[in-house]
Amino acid sequence: MKKRTQVDMIREALADRIVHGYLRPGDPLDETSLAAEYGVSRTPIREVLRQLETIGLALSRPHRGAIVASLTPRQLDETFVVMAELEALSARLCATALRGEGLHALQSLHEGGAGAARTNDVAGYRLHNERFHAAIYAGSGNAFLEETALAVRRRLAPFRNLQFEAFQRPELSHREHARIVDAIVSGDGEAAASAMRAHILIVREAVDAVDLASER
Incomplete structure (x- = not known):
């Protein structure tokens, strides 16, 4: 399976979980846990989180990892x-x-x-x-x-x-x-x-x- 295909599938799965409320605003998106869950390295997970951040579903915090996006x-x-x-x-x-x-x-x-x-x-x-x-x-x-x-x-x-x-x-x-x-x-x-x-x-x-x- 190509890396791009992995990224697409994982991004769609996580976006679906966020949009349907299974992951709530403020919930952590831990690279290590997600990599283990999907059976991939942390590299494609980083790309997935970057793409989720681009569409407004995730927020990257320096030195603390990503979370499901929240708003004031x-x-x-x-x-x-x-x-x-x-x-x-x-x-x-x-x-x-x-x-x-x-x-x-x-x-x-x-x-x-x-x-x-x-x-x-x-x-x-x-x-x-x-x-x-x-x-x-x-x-x-x-x-x-x-x-x-x-x-x-x-x-x-x-x-x-x-x-x-x-x-x-x-x-x-x-x-x-x-x-x-x-x-x-x-x-x-x-x-x-x-x-x-x-x-x-x-x-x-x-x-x-x-x-x-x-x-x-």
Whole structure:
């Protein structure tokens, strides 16, 4: 197996663990442990960590090793504000761009998350949530907006995933999604944008609630 292939596979595996919340902000990314886990030398692991740092999922600390990226409260606030506006714009454009089968597909996708939301299936709802938001980006019909939103979402993914540790958060999130979908189906771009913006800012509050609970 070529070194590059090793790096790609390990980077994708670690990124998946970070994005899905198995590794949380601040968790160590120890070179020796990771090398042993994946059966490689520390050289490809160093390259993996460098690449994760480039996309904002890891933070390298001199003489102390790498950790899963964390943000200060101010940085989180600033990034979530940007994310909220990107997603609000995506929802607004969706309301005018989606028609016919596109609307039916979005409704079906939303309804597909009802079971996970109702049973508080955190892992299942996380996956559904990713698909739902990706569909909104794609439905905007603007490829640059979709690319930009996905990049910011990737940066915030470890923190967005924390929200589902809050009490009954999947169920509440699904209700918020319903308001977004209803506005898009009605063709009301402003209502769709407003509902999406409110949803993302609620996510920010939920992240704080989980962090405060974990400190008690």
